[in-house]
Amino acid sequence: MFKRKQYLFGIHADPPTLIAWCYRIAPFVAIIVLYHFISSAYLAENPDGKVFPSFAMMGERMWEMAFMRDIRAGSFPLWADTMASLRRLGAGILLAALAGLFLGLNMALFPGMRLIALPFVTSLSIIPALALLPILLIVFGFGDLAKVVLIFLGLTFYIARDIYSTTLEIPKELLVKAQTLGASEVALAYRIVLPLTMPRLIEAVRQSLGPAWLFLIASEGIASTEGLGYRIFLQRRYLDMATIIPYVAWITSLAFLFDRCLAYMSKQMYPWKR
Amino acid sequence: MDDRVRDSGRPAHSSNMVAHNTPPLNEHEGLLEIRDVAKTYSGSGGEKVVFESINFRVSRGELVALVGPSGSGKSTLLRLILGQERPSRGELLLDGESLGYPDIRRGIVPQHYGLFPHLTVIENIILGDRLDCGWLDWRKNYRRLRERADEFLEAADLAAHRDRYPYQLSGGEQQRAAVMQALLKDPAIVLMDEPFGALDPGTRERMQVFLLKLWEERKKTILFVTHDLEEAVFLAPRIIALSPYNWQTNTIGTSRIVYDKTVRDRWRALSTESKKDPRFTETIEQIRDIAFEPDRKRQVGDFDDRHLSEFDTAGAEETRGGG
Numbered sequence: 001m002f003k004r005k006q007y008l009f010g011i012h013a014d015p016p017t018l019i020a021w022c023y024r025i026a027p028f029v030a031i032i033v034l035y036h037f038i039s040s041a042y043l044a045e046n047p048d049g050k051v052f053p054s055f056a057m058m059g060e061r062m063w064e065m066a067f068m069r070d071i072r073a074g075s076f077p078l079w080a081d082t083m084a085s086l087r088r089l090g091a092g093i094l095l096a097a098l099a100g101l102f103l104g105l106n107m108a109l110f111p112g113m114r115l116i117a118l119p120f121v122t123s124l125s126i127i128p129a130l131a132l133l134p135i136l137l138i139v140f141g142f143g144d145l146a147k148v149v150l151i152f153l154g155l156t157f158y159i160a161r162d163i164y165s166t167t168l169e170i171p172k173e174l175l176v177k178a179q180t181l182g183a184s185e186v187a188l189a190y191r192i193v194l195p196l197t198m199p200r201l202i203e204a205v206r207q208s209l210g211p212a213w214l215f216l217i218a219s220e221g222i223a224s225t226e227g228l229g230y231r232i233f234l235q236r237r238y239l240d241m242a243t244i245i246p247y248v249a250w251i252t253s254l255a256f257l258f259d260r261c262l263a264y265m266s267k268q269m270y271p272w273k274r
Numbered sequence: 275m276d277d278r279v280r281d282s283g284r285p286a287h288s289s290n291m292v293a294h295n296t297p298p299l300n301e302h303e304g305l306l307e308i309r310d311v312a313k314t315y316s317g318s319g320g321e322k323v324v325f326e327s328i329n330f331r332v333s334r335g336e337l338v339a340l341v342g343p344s345g346s347g348k349s350t351l352l353r354l355i356l357g358q359e360r361p362s363r364g365e366l367l368l369d370g371e372s373l374g375y376p377d378i379r380r381g382i383v384p385q386h387y388g389l390f391p392h393l394t395v396i397e398n399i400i401l402g403d404r405l406d407c408g409w410l411d412w413r414k415n416y417r418r419l420r421e422r423a424d425e426f427l428e429a430a431d432l433a434a435h436r437d438r439y440p441y442q443l444s445g446g447e448q449q450r451a452a453v454m455q456a457l458l459k460d461p462a463i464v465l466m467d468e469p470f471g472a473l474d475p476g477t478r479e480r481m482q483v484f485l486l487k488l489w490e491e492r493k494k495t496i497l498f499v500t501h502d503l504e505e506a507v508f509l510a511p512r513i514i515a516l517s518p519y520n521w522q523t524n525t526i527g528t529s530r531i532v533y534d535k536t537v538r539d540r541w542r543a544l545s546t547e548s549k550k551d552p553r554f555t556e557t558i559e560q561i562r563d564i565a566f567e568p569d570r571k572r573q574v575g576d577f578d579d580r581h582l583s584e585f586d587t588a589g590a591e592e593t594r595g596g597g
Contacts, residue, residue, distance in 0.1 A: 177382055270392065
């Protein structure tokens with residue numbers, strides 16, 4: 001016999017769509033409301049305080065950053081920072097995905113490659129990438145390259161190990177079957193196994209987005225002249241929370257958007273991967 | 275009695291003899307020839323001898339079932355034939371040529387993962403041709419190859435599912451597509467590793483009839499591995515049983531061929547009705563007694579000769595005589 005319908009708690013909870021959406025939004029609303037109360041109380045005590053700016057103050061500041069040209073740089077700071085960060089992030093992730101895919105797939109398929117690369121990749125994946133940042137800054141300077149290389153090094157070995165284990169999980173029967181259908185070793189790797197690992201690659205990239213942003217913001221904060229991380233660390237000096245908080249929210253929104261785009265792409269491109 | 279068993283010039287012999295005194299193989303007489311093949315695995319726990327001397331051949335156009343209880347080494351033997359593993363000793367020949375790594379001369383229909391999950395049914399069927407072509411050739415020959423694949427789909431009654439992914443098909447449909455995929459490349463021999471093992475009884479029976487019809491039409495050489503005796507006897511004109519059980523000495527040890535006989539007769543029609551024939555049941559019991567059920571034959575004196583052919587009784591008598 002079925003018990004009373006469960007809306008939230010219990011393993012059989014199955015709320016209607018509208019209520020489900022309310023549940024999803026609730027934590028965000030709660031945090032916004034909570035901040036509003038804290039900010040109001042803080043500003044009532046310190047009318048010129050900068051630590052908990054009101055939403056209006058943040059909106060005003062973001063408007064300036066987005067639509068008022070910076071006189072010295074001649075650009076709109078928010079968009080210039082966003083473009084610079086995305087350029088570095090995109091290049092780093094793309095290169096890491098390609099290298100990780102190539103390494104992981106070949107290590108799993110070819111024993112010789114595994115012997116040469118696996119211990120090396122495993123060792124490098126243990127190094128905390130941020131510890132390499134000073135070295136990269138010294139070697140590659142303060143331009144984009146050091147930041148791209150940091151993201152690349154931080155993600156490549158993680159993705160390679162992920163693809164490696166995914167490739168190992170492909171049933172042997174499929175590999176043998178492909179060979180009996182005439183697949184050469186190269187065809188087996190790049191026409192059979194590669195498409196099979198692509199959904200996992202997208203998943204690995206999704207999971208790497210957090211660390212990738214971390215590497216980006218850290219490297220921009222330490223040595224840069226533009227970028228979202230640079231702006232946050234710059235404004236920290238002036239305790240300009242009205243800029244920092246919206247910037248953090250903007251970064252979160254971009255990361256969320258990326259994640260959703262990748263998830264959508266994976267679903268559209270690989271419908272067989274249920 | 276099958277010529278295969280008798281052509282040693284000796285009358286029927288004990289089941290021991292099947293393994294060790296297999297008649298000399300004439301070159302090219304058999305399409306697939308397994309000569310004195312042994313397989314041993316070494317590990318931390320010592321050596322595990324799966325089989326010491328396996329000999330048989332499969333002629334062109336034959337449908338042979340390789341049966342045996344779990345652990346008898348039939349899957350190991352299949353892997354050796356397929357080229358996934360090397361034998362510890364002996365030779366495996368296909369058309370007189372030594373077998374190596376998996377290639378297009380051997381098709382395979384496994385129990386699971388018969389189809390590539392990222393390809394639709396038509397893409398799966400056509401994959402063999404596609405792998406043969408470069409990109410330019412593929413574009414040039416696409417229509418012709420697709421039409422050919424469509425014919426195969428029609429034959430397997432899968433035309434309506436051509437653009438579906440494997441996960442959208444039932445188990446039976448998946449295996450039909452896997453069989454057609456293997457056949458499209460026209461391999462010298464098709465190896466089937468319990469292809470219907472995961473299907474429900476109804477679907478399984480339909481698949482058996484499907485395979486039998488296909489074989490009657492195309493006369494492909496098929497080595498069908500199964501532990502289901504009913505399936506083996508229904509499908510295959512010839513049955514080879516591999517077993518670690520020696521009913522003569524009542525011991526379990528290294529696997530060997532304990533039964534190799536053509537059981538096909540006119541009684542077997544392309545219908546599951548033939549399963550009701552008493553000879554069908556009798557053949558199953560006969561193989562089960564010899565290869566599958568050591569407990570039933572604990573006492574050789576209890577052996578029921580009714581189930582033994584000339585081929586097998588020789589061995590039984592020898593054992594009795596020897597005490």
